Amino acid sequence: MAKLYFYYSSMNAGKSTTLLQSSYNYQERGMNTLVYTAAIDDRYGIGKVASRIGISQEAQLFHEKSDLFNEIQQQHQNQALHCILIDECQFLTKTQVYQLTEVVDKLNIPVLCYGLRTDFQAELFEGSRYLLAWADQLEELKTICYCGKKANFVIRMNEKGEAVCDGEQIQIGGNDTYLSVCRQHYKEKTKC
């Protein structure tokens, strides 16, 4: 039986690299994959998942209004799909996470979602909230803080390198950067 997977982490844990490797493993066996990424993330140009170690693959974009079940069902009718892979899945809506459960349950296609668990204020993203609730399988992709402990928090920093406490959950085109840290260092650095 197909399953819905949620691979979650903080920033820079290699989510895109892991996604691309999984997609490649399917293709190597002659199976078809469909890769999605959020329309919000245009770091690498439109419709592409790229990893920091230099590999990339074309991707379809999802935005707030995308009906993922319909899109996937239509493509599946044209050409059998064996795996759906979704990058930046924290940006999915509740409705879209439900649609992905339908892809698994009605179309019997595995869906692998990769994304952040929490934002820079340590709050769950909408997509991550419902994936944590509804996925069949949860897997944490680990990265480490500068102190060596597991980093499961994300700090947003301004151009001066100071932690930012307020702002939109999703910031487009800013000069801010992000740092993955452990909980202890998150609390020390964000005394908001």
Ligand SMILES: [Zn+2]
């Ligand atoms: Zn630390």
